[in-house]
Amino acid sequence: MSSEKYTSISPAEFFKRNPELAGFSNPARALYQTVRELVENALDATDVHGILPSIKVLIELSNPEKQVYKVNVEDNGIGIPPHIVPNAFGRVLYSSKYVLRQTRGMYGLGVKAAVLYSQMYQDKPVEVYTSPINSKRIYYFKLKIDVTKNEPVVIERYSVSNDKGWHGTSVTLYLVADWQRAKSRVYEYIKKTYVVAPYSEITFRDPDGNVVYYERITDKLPKPPEEVKPHPYGVDIELIKYLINQLKKPVPVREFLINEFQSIGDITADKILELANITKTKKVNNLTDEEISRLVEVMKKFEDFRPPSAEALSVIGEDIIELSLKKIFNPEFAAAITRKPKAYQGHPFIVEAGIAYGGAIPPSPEPVVLRYANKIPLVYDEKSDVIWKVVSEEIDWKRYGIEEDQPPLVIMVHLCSTKVPYKSAGKESIADVEEIEKEIKLAVMDVARELKIYISEKKKEEEAKKRLITYLKYIPEVSRSLAIFMVNNKEKLNEAQNSLREKLLELVLKRLEIEDKQLLEEIKNYKVEEV
């Protein structure tokens, strides 16, 4: 007889048992991941809603004996309505981001995974202060998660008057962590976050008391993403059933298609229903399972839909990428490209790429690859990411004029989508979806071509300079001989010699088509005295 025991566990219990799936695999990574989840929520509560972010991050050693660290992140975002707070922080898989709009968050897990990790090894609850926009009160909550029930347990709550009109959220978590091992990743994460959001102001105080302040360098916020309806290419049977269940009252299937999906108008709805052999006027609640299945099949194969709307996406933009690359790496060359929107399985996506070369970039056997997804810098698991695969395996850099064994090269790639295909809930690497891989390759090739032009022009200039220097060496001697030949008056000899020098120099420069103004100046100054 079998002695197997069958039980079910709650989502909270599942992530408590498997914290590594959410990125909490050890005390160092847990600290990094906590900062990340809080900062991402802070940014989602600001830039996505058209607010210029001001974010404060603080990490402090709270109990040296047990290595308990306090992490506090405060934002000036939209705040959280008080009746939502307990679930937002205490119920795994509860989110405001299960809609079709590009946000950093998408699973409804991040901050709860941090709370779960926090309460596993120390006893202080999570603390939240929040005030929604225009709220007259600031609300305070202290809570934990009941892991078995996947429910918040509110330990303390109160509210105070919001005299100064503050809005935003401040979250404090305590966790057993390893700052020394997390340090470089936390710094890297904050810096890379700021790089693609230079419209933010970020203050970071670390446990050693060091304060870094990233000032806002532009007030220009990227266009916030808009919520969109699902695209028919992304449809499945369960989605149709879900959308039908969400309706306040049953409507005819034709109206349902037009109202609930993007890219379906009167004519397209008629065509789809004809192909699926469903009566237009049939109410959706009367559709059989077989009819829904036929409808899905037709929608997936229908070729005349417009591609998914890119309104739901918010890119970083070529200007900001180029500016940031120049600011951080101080290269001799930088370029960026934002490609046109594309789609995979009904999800719109855009790939952006940037390249920086030379200057202060140190030579390295492998290029430095900066990976971003929905404006989140991806810091861990580089080698398992499709971006790495494209940059290191699919591009033949020699074809783009890079001949060094250790090129001073930085490649930046940003994927934005309403659905980023992460490999795990820790959101550190992107899966190799064919359409996305192809776009990444095209984007990197676009910027690499610009680099190729730059390198080949630079080479031409350098060769010309070398030739020129050879010619220049002969100019004084040639002009002296010619001058002796031309004038017999000793007093005029110098004058003639100088004028011949000038003319010969001009001729050589013209013949070599030197156009680089700086180089020209250098050569003119270099001329006679040094030769």
Ligand SMILES: Nc1ncnc2c1ncn2[C@@H]1O[C@H](COP(=O)(O)OP(=O)(O)OP(=O)(O)O)[C@@H](O)[C@H]1O
């Ligand atoms: N600082 C904040 N300001 C406003 N709302 C917040 C803030 N932090 C959390 N929330 C709300 O709490 C919800 C849950 O956050 P959580 O980090 O658990 O998941 P998520 O951000 O939705 O998705 P993901 O798991 O992918 O990060 C968010 O969807 C948001 O509505």
